[in-house]
Amino acid sequence: MTQAGSDIVAQAIESWSGLTATQRFNTFRSLKRDERERLFLGLSAWEQAEILLVMPVHERFTYVRVLPPDDAADLIQEAPEEERAGLLELLDPVARAEVGALLAYAEDDAGGLMNPRFARLRPEMTVDEAISYLRLQGRNMETIYYGYALDSEQRPLGVVSLRDLFTAGGRARIADVMNTRVIAVREDTDQEEVARLFAAEDLTAMPVLDDSGRMRGIVTVDDIVDVVQEEATEDIQKIGGMEALDGPYLETGFWQMVRKRAGWLAALFLGEMLTATAMGHYEEEIAKAVVLALFIPLIISSGGNSGSQASTLIIRAMALTEVRLRDWWRVARREILSGLVLGGVLASIGFLRIVAWQAVGHTYGDHSLQIATTVALSLVGVVLFGTVAGSMLPFILRRAGLDPATASAPFVATMVDVTGLVIYFSVAQVILKGTLL
Amino acid sequence: MTQAGSDIVAQAIESWSGLTATQRFNTFRSLKRDERERLFLGLSAWEQAEILLVMPVHERFTYVRVLPPDDAADLIQEAPEEERAGLLELLDPVARAEVGALLAYAEDDAGGLMNPRFARLRPEMTVDEAISYLRLQGRNMETIYYGYALDSEQRPLGVVSLRDLFTAGGRARIADVMNTRVIAVREDTDQEEVARLFAAEDLTAMPVLDDSGRMRGIVTVDDIVDVVQEEATEDIQKIGGMEALDGPYLETGFWQMVRKRAGWLAALFLGEMLTATAMGHYEEEIAKAVVLALFIPLIISSGGNSGSQASTLIIRAMALTEVRLRDWWRVARREILSGLVLGGVLASIGFLRIVAWQAVGHTYGDHSLQIATTVALSLVGVVLFGTVAGSMLPFILRRAGLDPATASAPFVATMVDVTGLVIYFSVAQVILKGTLL
Numbered sequence: 001m002t003q004a005g006s007d008i009v010a011q012a013i014e015s016w017s018g019l020t021a022t023q024r025f026n027t028f029r030s031l032k033r034d035e036r037e038r039l040f041l042g043l044s045a046w047e048q049a050e051i052l053l054v055m056p057v058h059e060r061f062t063y064v065r066v067l068p069p070d071d072a073a074d075l076i077q078e079a080p081e082e083e084r085a086g087l088l089e090l091l092d093p094v095a096r097a098e099v100g101a102l103l104a105y106a107e108d109d110a111g112g113l114m115n116p117r118f119a120r121l122r123p124e125m126t127v128d129e130a131i132s133y134l135r136l137q138g139r140n141m142e143t144i145y146y147g148y149a150l151d152s153e154q155r156p157l158g159v160v161s162l163r164d165l166f167t168a169g170g171r172a173r174i175a176d177v178m179n180t181r182v183i184a185v186r187e188d189t190d191q192e193e194v195a196r197l198f199a200a201e202d203l204t205a206m207p208v209l210d211d212s213g214r215m216r217g218i219v220t221v222d223d224i225v226d227v228v229q230e231e232a233t234e235d236i237q238k239i240g241g242m243e244a245l246d247g248p249y250l251e252t253g254f255w256q257m258v259r260k261r262a263g264w265l266a267a268l269f270l271g272e273m274l275t276a277t278a279m280g281h282y283e284e285e286i287a288k289a290v291v292l293a294l295f296i297p298l299i300i301s302s303g304g305n306s307g308s309q310a311s312t313l314i315i316r317a318m319a320l321t322e323v324r325l326r327d328w329w330r331v332a333r334r335e336i337l338s339g340l341v342l343g344g345v346l347a348s349i350g351f352l353r354i355v356a357w358q359a360v361g362h363t364y365g366d367h368s369l370q371i372a373t374t375v376a377l378s379l380v381g382v383v384l385f386g387t388v389a390g391s392m393l394p395f396i397l398r399r400a401g402l403d404p405a406t407a408s409a410p411f412v413a414t415m416v417d418v419t420g421l422v423i424y425f426s427v428a429q430v431i432l433k434g435t436l437l
Numbered sequence: 438m439t440q441a442g443s444d445i446v447a448q449a450i451e452s453w454s455g456l457t458a459t460q461r462f463n464t465f466r467s468l469k470r471d472e473r474e475r476l477f478l479g480l481s482a483w484e485q486a487e488i489l490l491v492m493p494v495h496e497r498f499t500y501v502r503v504l505p506p507d508d509a510a511d512l513i514q515e516a517p518e519e520e521r522a523g524l525l526e527l528l529d530p531v532a533r534a535e536v537g538a539l540l541a542y543a544e545d546d547a548g549g550l551m552n553p554r555f556a557r558l559r560p561e562m563t564v565d566e567a568i569s570y571l572r573l574q575g576r577n578m579e580t581i582y583y584g585y586a587l588d589s590e591q592r593p594l595g596v597v598s599l600r601d602l603f604t605a606g607g608r609a610r611i612a613d614v615m616n617t618r619v620i621a622v623r624e625d626t627d628q629e630e631v632a633r634l635f636a637a638e639d640l641t642a643m644p645v646l647d648d649s650g651r652m653r654g655i656v657t658v659d660d661i662v663d664v665v666q667e668e669a670t671e672d673i674q675k676i677g678g679m680e681a682l683d684g685p686y687l688e689t690g691f692w693q694m695v696r697k698r699a700g701w702l703a704a705l706f707l708g709e710m711l712t713a714t715a716m717g718h719y720e721e722e723i724a725k726a727v728v729l730a731l732f733i734p735l736i737i738s739s740g741g742n743s744g745s746q747a748s749t750l751i752i753r754a755m756a757l758t759e760v761r762l763r764d765w766w767r768v769a770r771r772e773i774l775s776g777l778v779l780g781g782v783l784a785s786i787g788f789l790r791i792v793a794w795q796a797v798g799h800t801y802g803d804h805s806l807q808i809a810t811t812v813a814l815s816l817v818g819v820v821l822f823g824t825v826a827g828s829m830l831p832f833i834l835r836r837a838g839l840d841p842a843t844a845s846a847p848f849v850a851t852m853v854d855v856t857g858l859v860i861y862f863s864v865a866q867v868i869l870k871g872t873l874l
Contacts, residue, residue, distance in 0.1 A: 007618065010620075010637075010638070013637055013638075014637065017758065017759050017760070017761070018761055018763060018764060041639065042638065042639065053502065072685075082554060094784055125453050134603065135603040135604070138600055138603055138604060139604060144599075144600055144603065145582050145599070145600075162581075162582070162832070163575055163581055163582075164598065166571065166572040166574065166575055166581065167572070167575060181444065183447075183555075183809070187466050188481055198662065199662060199663070199666070200447075200450050200451065200479060201447070201450075201479060202478065202479065202659065204658075204659055209775075212678075221641075221658055221659050221662060222635075222639065222641055222658050224662055225632070225635065225636060225661055225662055225665055226636070228662055228666055228669070229636070229665055229669075229757065232665070232666075232669030232672075232673070233757065234752055235669075235671065235673065236669070236673055236676060236752075236753045237749060237750065237751060237753065239673060239676060239677065239749065239846075240676065240745050240746050240748070240749025240750060240846060241742055241745050241746050241749070241846070242746045242749075242750070245750075248754065248757070248759040249751070249753075249754035249759055249760055249768075250754070250759060250760060250764065250767065250768075251759075254771065254774065257775070258775055258778050258779065261743075261746050261775065261779060262778070262779055262782050264742075265739075265742055265743060265745075265746065265779055265782070265783065265820075266782060266783065266786060267533055268738075268739075268742050269735070269739055269742075269786055269787070270785050270786070272734065272735050272738050272739065273790060275730045275734035275735055275737060275738070276732055276734070276735050279730060279731040279732075279734065280731055283727055283728070283730075283731065286723070286727050286730050287724075287727045288874055290720055290724045290727075291720070293716060293720075293723050293730045293733070294713045294716040294717055294720065295716075296716075296733055296734065297709065297712035297713075297716065297733065297734070297737055297854050297858065298706070298709050298710060298712055299739075300734055300738075301701075301705075301709050301712070301737075301847075301850065301851065302705075302706055302709065303676055304704050304738075304741070304847070304850065305850075305851075306702060307820045307848040308677050308678050308845075308846055308847050309677050309678050309679045309698050309701075309702065309847075311677070312673060312674060312676065312677025312678070312679075313672075313674065313677060313679070313682075313686055314686070316673045316674065316686075317685065317686035317687070318672055320666065320670065320685070322456065322685040322686055322687060322688075323454070323686055323687060324454070324455055327455060327687065328456065330687065331686075331687075333787060338691070338694070338695055338698065339692065341695050341699070341789075342695065342698060342699055342702055343458050345699050345702070345703060346703065346706050347704065349703060349706055349707070350706070353710060385701075409677060409678070409745055409846040409847070410674075410738075410741070410742040410745050410746075410846070412460075413738065413741065413742075413850070414738065414742075417665055417734050421734065
């Protein structure tokens, strides 16, 4: 009985991301042959490609050949363009054809996830025949726990689990015991949609069909765990206000990472320049009442924070299909109310703070009550606007066919900053007219 | 052959989240008995609890009893406190004992995920005996695809997959064909850690042991998909600057949601008040050179955006264990360099913008070149600070035993705002001394 992490291979996998390329190679070298293979299988496709490419060419093929076709395709996709043909050459002809076909699919389509080796049954087989077949052919398949009965055109007629076979009579025909409700996806179905179906239907395997309905492969639930992680990572990075990275943070090249961050940062900066323009319009007011400037960061950041909360909530709810396009009005009503309540909370704190400071001697001048009122009213307006804009932006993006996760916290904050300034100075013009302004 | 969504039950599951409680009940009622059962099994634990509690009591037990013990426990956990005992009573005595034991575990521990019904083998059994046993007893188990050989104390000695059994000789002993490297977790292992092990070891099932090493149940990979989704949702909501919700957005009560948002928003607001204090120190400078005020939102938001990028990247990399505590210095070096480059990019854009505006007649006064220099240098400082603070804060939080995801975009932005103002006005005091100030 081994707890995880107590053997040398598990330890190596566990610490892999902290090692330099040289340390990785040395660790790999220090292992016995079968340990190397276990280590290799435990690494991500990216890490497999890395270690493989530092090996001498004649050693590579033993490792590539232990991978099932879908994993081999992933590895080759992670390798630099110029190495891919060479890696493909290492495979035996059958595997090479399979992997080559898989490489034609987009990485994040069902076709890119599937394994072409699945258990094909004929509907007229008996249960005993099917079990014997799985027993004999099982080694070469992604899973022997699901068998698919196909017609002569390779279209699925039904699915049967090994568990069903076990409990059925041995002489029964597959056609009589199979489940004819086969939930399948097409080769070009997006992996996010595939993951959603797995969750909604509580499946552990799903066939992938081509345009003519022929079964081309099978996706299993263990691949879905990776998909879900990957999609969440992409969304999180977008929510953070950048383009999603292609690989792990420490493995991503410095300049590649900087490019993915600089693009968005520069775009946001250009947007944020509108604040300088807006402020320019209020230069006179600021000159007259410098005290107004003091609360600018407080006001605009409150709008940004409430917008960030709202957009993040809705982006995630959309990704989990808890919220759909048609729910926009339900969400809008809810968020208008939230914005008012949240704005009210911050307004009260802000009002009390200014009045209290004034009472203990810090002075905001002769009109601190008017200033407190201006700040409080602006906060209600800004938080309300932030909340509504933050929650509606993901709907607008999705409607336009874009990724709602683009409505990142920084993007919403930038939008809200400009509006926040306009709201603040407009309120000030009304409240402070005749006194400070 | 059915494509997903083409039958009535799949459609109902698909549209479930968009329906009101009444519509759900009516949809449920309109289905045939077996369709109802399929629908029920396809819903989340939260939705199962909801529909169950609107049924007459005498109908409830048929539905509760179709659930395996781990799912029944999840359902009961999602029901209001006062209903739980009643729901538990609906189960038959054996299931009630099992579910009762599961309810004692924290929802997000391995114990809360596991199913206590797994395939127990004896090491001295033959392969044929084991296969017959699985064939006979399979109906009541979470999976028949993995069998565990236990000693007399119920401690696992080895694991064997049905696939291994299929390819082994029928008369071989389990002890000779089983894999003695059993990767297991303890009952109180956090579900995030369980998910990581599944991914690292490419497993489809894992035993759960108690303090004495006795096997108490099994966790399967399909439960892990939900765990991964759930953990990502929690992190995303925290990154958005709020407490994680307990359920879907549209299902969460309005006041509960507002509370989860108001707490953080108020805390950030209190922190952001320091900007008013900081600005107070520079009131004199602003009065002398109002033009300085124009760039305040631009400067502080650039710091916030770069901090948000950095913290989000590191929070996610930590959640995926791509980055560990001991990597802090590698990350710091990388982020110092990123901060300088990104700050340089924004500084150049900002400098050019001010100079260009001046050239086309918009005027920032007689000293626009000095102002452009002040803004550019401040941007380098602020973006550098934002990037480094954003990337290091998750390390500090983890070190302190807190969740790194708390280093949300709004939290980092608030921190950076105050510092950004100090940097900006300090630079201004140096560059504009003798001219504007």
